[in-house]
Amino acid sequence: MRGIGEARAAGARRRRGIVLAVTGLLTLLVPLTGPAAEAEPKPTVEEVHARVERLYREAEAATDAYNDAEEKAKKQRKEVERLDKAVADASERLAGLKDEAGALARAQYRGGGMPMEAQLLLSDDPEEFVDDLRLARKGQHAQRRLITEVTGTQQRLDGYAKEAAGTYGRLERSREAKSGAKELIEERLAEAKKLEKKLKAEERERLRRLERQRAREAQARWLDSGILDEIDAEATPAGRKAIAYATDQLGKDYVWGAEGPDTFDCSGLTMRAWEAAGVRIPRTSQTQLAGLARIDVSEMRPGDLIIYHSDASHVGIYVGDGAIVHAPRPGRQVTVAGAGSMPIKGVVRPDA
Incomplete structure (x- = not known):
């Protein structure tokens, strides 16, 4: 027990x-x-504003990458179509040449395989001999031409095949770049919307007011520099047409990758505006900066394009009096803003 x-x-x-x-x-x-543990400090509206701005900037930079990849893919698809047609034409020509070569071979076989020159020497009729001699020479020229053309056509086909392989490779890389950019855009936009959604209605309104206030402050600093005293050039006829098109789009939604007529992203709007003026310009803000004539800010005139941010991820069209028309970002509409409301990277002139 x-x-x-x-x-x-x-x-x-x-x-x-x-x-x-x-x-x-x-x-x-x-x-x-x-x-x-759950009582994590709630971010202030100012902190949300900074994070949302960063996310939208990253999405806009990715949109440029997406648009650039799409432009490259368009060119490469056209090149593929051209190569496909060239291959089809060359293959058809080669088939015709092979038929022609077969006909010559059959003619020689019917002559007992004897060279045409020997057949001429055995001819009893001098006139027939002369006629046949002309025909023989034509036959020899035809054979040489046929051999040359068959060889050339085959070489072209081989070249097309090699070129097509490179084009298909570039097209696939463009598709992958476009897909990666799209994934990044959607990820950043979803994160930004999630942040904004956490705010109460009055906080969201305060966020909008804060955005406008920051833009006004930046514009005021730009104007205080006296820059408008130096900018007095007038728009060209083409510039006026581009401005007219851009202002006609006021109020339309921003959609990344869109280039009209109902929705736009920033560079889609500037591209279409200048297209309406009869001038074709690159698709993205980065390629617009790289491919168009650079102008000093003090020399810009209405119709010029202002590229913004250090990564050249945004663009607007200068309309005069210190203002631009631009497509700001997702959730916003095409609007008028201060030309100095964002950090200016450079100014370019489509009709230089």
Whole structure:
């Protein structure tokens, strides 16, 4: 009996030890899983504004990459179509040449395989000999032409095949770049929308007011520099047409990758505006900066394009009086803004 009692007492002590250990562990875990852990400080509207602006900037830069990849893919698809047609034409020509070569071979076979020159020497009729000599020479020229053309056509086909392989490779890389950019755009936009959605209605309105206030402050600093005293050039006829097109789009939604007529992204709007003026310009803000004539800010005139941010990820069309028309970002519409409301990277002139 004594042994049983001691065993029971030892078991009770072990159970109390386990209970105490578990209780201690739970005490440690409560701060990690309870209300205290969830009470993460809520970001201020200013902090949300900074994060949202960064996310939209990243999405806009990715949109440029997406548009650039799409433009390259368009050119490469056209090149593939051209090569496909060239291959089809060359293959058809080669088939015709092979038929022609077969006809010559059959004619020679019917002559007993004897060279045409030998057949002429055995002719009894001098006039027929002369006529046949002309025909023989024509036949020889035809054979040489045929051999040359067959060889050339085959070489062209081989060249087309090699060129097509390179074009298909570039097209596939453009598709991959476009797909990667699209994924990044959607990821950044979803994150920005999630942040904004967490705000209450009055906070979202305050966020909008904060955006406008920051833009006004930047514009005021730009104007205080006296820059408008130096900018006095007038728009060209083409510039006026581009401005007219851009202002006709006011109020239309921004959609990344869109180039009209119902929705636009920033460079889609400037491209279409200048297209309406009869001038074809590159598709993205980065390629517009790289491919168009650079102009000093003090020399710009209405119709010129202002490229913004250090990565050249945004563009607007200058309309005069220190203002631009631009497509700002997702969730916004084509609007008028201060030309100095964002950091200026450079100014370019489509009709230089």
